Amino acid sequence: MQYYGSHAVHLPVASADTGRLILAARDALKAAWKPGHSYKKAGIMLLDLCPAARVQGDLWTAPDSPRSQSLMIALDSINRDFGRDAIGYASTVRRRAWGLRSDQKSTRYPRTKFSERGSKYRLLCH
Numbered sequence: 001m002q003y004y005g006s007h008a009v010h011l012p013v014a015s016a017d018t019g020r021l022i023l024a025a026r027d028a029l030k031a032a033w034k035p036g037h038s039y040k041k042a043g044i045m046l047l048d049l050c051p052a053a054r055v056q057g058d059l060w061t062a063p064d065s066p067r068s069q070s071l072m073i074a075l076d077s078i079n080r081d082f083g084r085d086a087i088g089y090a091s092t093v094r095r096r097a098w099g100l101r102s103d104q105k106s107t108r109y110p111r112t113k114f115s116e117r118g119s120k121y122r123l124l125c126h
Contacts, residue, residue, distance in 0.1 A: 005032035012061040014050055017068045018075070022091055 007028040015021065025044055055063045064072075078087045 003034055003037045005034060007031040013057050013063050014048070014055045015064055016052060016072060017064050018072065018089060018092075019068075020064075022089055026091070 009024040009028045011020070011024060028044075029042065052064075057063045075087060079085065
């Protein structure tokens with residue numbers, strides 16, 4: 001049984017705040033979700049985009065605060081410097097294929113004795 005659900009969410013004030021956008025997307029998902037269906041994928045469309053300089057609040061809702069703008073700039077800067085998805089919101093974490101880190105593996109592995117590794121290596125316990 002196929003189901004093509006959709007739901008539009010109107011933001012009272014345009015926003016570049018990822019937190020606000022995640023909340024709006026979550027609300028849309030809750031409204032479009034129907035139990036008993038198998039879902040393959042979902043998409044989000046952003047409409048009525050405008051430059052940040054043109055955003056105007058109303059009596060009840062303010063545009064993005066300076067604190068929110070600073071946070072978005074910091075997130076973008078960290079992701080630009082350290083790679084995409086270096087930091088982000090927990091609700092948006094992508095599952096990556098797990099892989100063993102082997103960048104410091106000895107060429108004699110697994111036969112190398114721990115005592116042969118010298119003081120450069122430390123045993124890390126998490």
